[in-house]
Amino acid sequence: MKSFVIKLSFLIFSLFTYCFTLFSELRAESTLPPNWRSGGSSKEVLQPRYSMEEAPERKRASKKAKDAAGDWSVGMTAGVPELLRFDLRKSFNPNFDLLLSIGPAWPFDITVEMPSDVIKSDKSNTLAAAYTSFDAKFKANWGPHLQLGGSWFPFGGSWLLFGAGGYREFSIKGEAQSQIRVCTIAEAAKEPPCGNDQAAIQTRNSLQVKTKARVQSMTCTLATGWLWNAGESWEVLLLGGATKAIKNSYQVDVEAAIVDPDGVPQELDAALLELKSKSEQDVKTKATTELERLQETLLPVLSIGLAYRF
Numbered sequence: 001m002k003s004f005v006i007k008l009s010f011l012i013f014s015l016f017t018y019c020f021t022l023f024s025e026l027r028a029e030s031t032l033p034p035n036w037r038s039g040g041s042s043k044e045v046l047q048p049r050y051s052m053e054e055a056p057e058r059k060r061a062s063k064k065a066k067d068a069a070g071d072w073s074v075g076m077t078a079g080v081p082e083l084l085r086f087d088l089r090k091s092f093n094p095n096f097d098l099l100l101s102i103g104p105a106w107p108f109d110i111t112v113e114m115p116s117d118v119i120k121s122d123k124s125n126t127l128a129a130a131y132t133s134f135d136a137k138f139k140a141n142w143g144p145h146l147q148l149g150g151s152w153f154p155f156g157g158s159w160l161l162f163g164a165g166g167y168r169e170f171s172i173k174g175e176a177q178s179q180i181r182v183c184t185i186a187e188a189a190k191e192p193p194c195g196n197d198q199a200a201i202q203t204r205n206s207l208q209v210k211t212k213a214r215v216q217s218m219t220c221t222l223a224t225g226w227l228w229n230a231g232e233s234w235e236v237l238l239l240g241g242a243t244k245a246i247k248n249s250y251q252v253d254v255e256a257a258i259v260d261p262d263g264v265p266q267e268l269d270a271a272l273l274e275l276k277s278k279s280e281q282d283v284k285t286k287a288t289t290e291l292e293r294l295q296e297t298l299l300p301v302l303s304i305g306l307a308y309r310f
Contacts, residue, residue, distance in 0.1 A: 075307025081299045082145045094156045103145030112136045112286060118188045128185050129275050130193035131178040131207045138174030162223040171214040180205040206259045209283050213252040215291050217245035223301050237305040245295040254284040
């Protein structure tokens, strides 16, 4: 997931730079000295094509010059961290817009590595139970996202400052299974625990862990960018900034079970119950830590969008 976000960010940043450069070149206008024209006298002064009130540079080359367009626009934006969102924009005056954005949930797979662990049966015997290290693979959903923000155009042009508050959800669901091995305490102290097949009691027991987690966050986003006119009814949005979760709520449920108990010495019953309880707590702690780290990270905002005015 991390490498995918980095690649996507680089692609969007490259597109952002290319579009900005191209737009700047298209808007560039050459000017002539006021006292020169081809084949003319230096005393003749060329009249400017536009007055200050009519100069295109002093008009916003975007939807603000919308005599034939409306105050509303709908569009689609691609970028990070939402990947894809749908926008509804309302213009109130040449200096302020209100934007409502909705991003759907995007499914992906994640893997959490769980190290092996050992539970001693009790102090009166020399046996121990251990589960081998395993990778817990989960189905995850990034989103949905909901955001309400405003764009301020300080100079009435294309450049804008953007701020928004939003709601973001992240959820995972999955299960994993690991073999349980029984061996002496001396063998359990080695790495990996009970790893010697000749010194371990062969069983068909396994530890099964089911996990379901959901994180809901309130977010704050600050960004800057440009909103350009791309025709009579179209506009292009380029945006860059950062977003961060400011309030999180977690719901993490972990259920562990000993599957197919078979051939385990009776004195290990208590150890297996403790192993089950401890594995539930370990997985829950690990999942919560990973979710907190994800939600508390300052994420980049890079996006490009196209919208239709009406």
